[in-house]
Amino acid sequence: MDPPEGISEKAKLKQRLLGQAQAEGFAAMGICRPDAIPQAAARLAAYVAEGRHGQMGWMAERMHWRGDPVALWAEAQSVIMLAEPYQPAGDPLAVLDRPDLGAVAAYAQGKDYHDLVKRRLKRLGRWLLDQAGGEIKVFVDTAPVMEKPLAEAAGLGWQGKHTNLLSRDLGNWFFLGAIFTTLDLPPDVPERQHCGRCTACLDACPTGAFPAPFQLDARRCVSYLTIEHKGPVDADLRPLLGNRIYGCDDCLAVCPWNKFAVQARDIGYAHRVGAPALADLVGLDDAAFRAMFAGSPIKRIGRDRMVRNVLYAIGNSGLADLVPQVVPLVDDPDPAVADAARWALARLGAV
Template sequence: MKGLTKEQLVARALEEGFVKVGVCRPDAVPEAAGRLRAFLEAGRHGQMGWMAEREEWRGSAAALWPQARSVLMLAEAYTPDVDPLAGLARRDRGVISVYAQGKDYHDLVKRRLKRLGRWMVEASGCEIKVFVDTAPVMEKPLAQAAGLGWQGKHTNLLGRDLGNWVFLGAIFTTFELEPDVPEVSHCGSCTACLDICPTRAFPAPYQLDARRCISYLTIEHRGPVDMELRACIGNRIYGCDDCLAVCPWNKFAVAAREIGYQPKHGLPELAELAALDDAAFRERFAGSPIKRIGRDRFVRNVLYAIGNSGNPALRHVALRLTGDADPTVAEAAEWAAARLGSAA
C-alpha cells in the first residue's frame, strides 16, 4: 500500500463535511449476530423481511466482504434548528421526521463517502466499498465499536460530543488502519427516551419492538395499522422524533453543515396532503426520502392524522377518500370520518 496515515484520512473526512470519524475491525462486534437472531425470532422486525433475508451478512461485517481489513465509520449531523416536538400541537398539520424534511440523506451522504473513498484509493491503492443505510450493515454497533458514540436506550446512536441527530456512513476497505477505542454507554439512569414513546415501543432499555414504533408504522408497515395504535400516532405522517428530541445529550449536538438538510416541507396542511394523487405526490416529494413509501401509504398516514385532529371541519376531507382505489386508504378514510363524526 502507498503511504497514507490515519491522521490524514481523518482530516480529509472532516474536510468533506463529516463531523466525526472512527475505525474498527470488521469482526469488532461478534455479539451482533446473536442480538439480531433474537430480534428476528421475537418477530420484532415486523414486515421488514429484508432484515432476515441477509441475516448472515447483517450479523457479521466480516462475512459481508471478507477482504476488508478495516471499517471506517463516519457521522454526519442533521441537527434541527427548532424543537421538532413543537409541531405535535398543530393538529391540522402533518409532522414529518427531521431527517426527511430536506433532501434524501442517502444521496448526500453517499456522494460524500464516494469522494472520500476515491481519495483513499488514489492515496493508498486500497480497495473500498461504501454503504449508507440500504446495505445489510449494522451501522450503529459498528459506530460504537469505532468510538463514535453508543447505542442509547432508544437504540439510536448518540455521542457526548454529537448528540443523536446524525446519519451514519461506512467505508469498508482493504487498507489496514489502527482501530479506535470502542465507546460505552453513558445513559446512566435516564429514561427520557423510553418514557416519551407514545406507543411504548421499547420492551426494555436498549431494546426496540419495531412493530410498535411510529417510524416503522408510518414508513415500513404496509396495510392498515392496528386500531390500538392509530390514536397514538397523532399527527405524525412520516417518522417520529420523540425519543431523539428528548435526549439530554443533545445539548452537545453539533450543527448541521449540509444545507440540503434544511426543511423544505415544514408543517404542511393535512387537507392539502390528503388531496394528492400519485403524480402530485411524486412531484411534491421528488428528491425526498418520503417519495419511496408511495402515495397510498403516505395518504393513509395523513388520514390517521386527520382522524386524530379532533377537528370536525376536516371530516369532509376524509369522506372524499372513502371510495379511494386503494383499500387501505379507503378504510383509513372511513375510520377518520367516523372518529371526527364522534368528535362532532
C-alpha cells in the same frame, strides 16, 4: 495539520484521512475491524425470532450478511465509520401541538440523506484510493450493514436506551456512513454507554415501543408504522400516532446529550418539507405526491401509505372542517386508504 513525527505510516494516513473527512463535512470518524461486533449476529437472530422486526422481511432474508460484516466482504480489513450531523433548527416536537399540520421526522425534511451522505463517502473513498490504493465499498443505510454496532465499536458513540447511536460530542442528530476498505488502518477504542439512570427517551415514546431499555419492538414504533408497515395499522395504535405522518422524533428530541449536538453543515438538510398542512396532503394522487416529494426520502413510501397516514392524523385532529376532503377517500382503490378514511370519519363523528 501535519501528523506528528514518530508515528507509524498507517497512523499518519489515518490522521490525514480524518482531516479529509472533516473537510468533506463529516463531524466525526472512527475505525474498527470488520469482526469487531461478534455479538451482533446472535442479537439480530433473537430479534427476528421474536418477530420484533414486523414486516421488514429483508432483515431475515439477509441476516447472514447483516450480522457478520466479514461475510459481507471477506477481503475488508477495516471499517471506517463516519458521522454527518443533521440537527433540526428548532424544536421538532412543537408541531405535535398543531393538529392541522403533519409532523415529519427531522431527517426527512430536506433532501434524501442517502444521496448526500453517499456522495461525500464516495469522494472520501476516492481520496483514500489515490493516497494509499487498496479497494473500497461504501454503504449508507440501504445495504445489509449494522451501522450502529459498528459505529460503537469504532468509538463514535454508543447505542442508547432508544437503540439509536448517541455521542458525547454530537448528541443523536447524525447520520452514519461506512467505508469498507482492504487497507489495514489502526482501529479506535470502542465507546461505552453513558446513559446512566436517564429514561427520557423511553418515557417519551408515544406508543410504548421499548419493552425494556436498549430494546425496540418495531411493531409499535411510529417510524416503522408510518414508513415500513404496509396495510392498515392496528386500530389501538392509530390514536397514539397523533399527527405524525412520517417518522417520529420524540425519543431523539428529549435526549439530554443533544446539548452537544452539532449544526448540519450541508444546506441540503435545510427544511424544505417542513410541517405540511393535512388539508394539502389528503387529496394527493400519485403524480402530485411524486412531484411534492421529489428528491425527498419521503418518496419511498408512495402515495397510498402517505395518504393513509394523513387520514390517521385527520382522525386524531378533531377538525371537522376536514371531513369533506375525507369523504371521497372512502371509495379509494387502496384498501388501507379506504379503511383509514372510514376510521377518520368515525373519529370525527361524521358517520
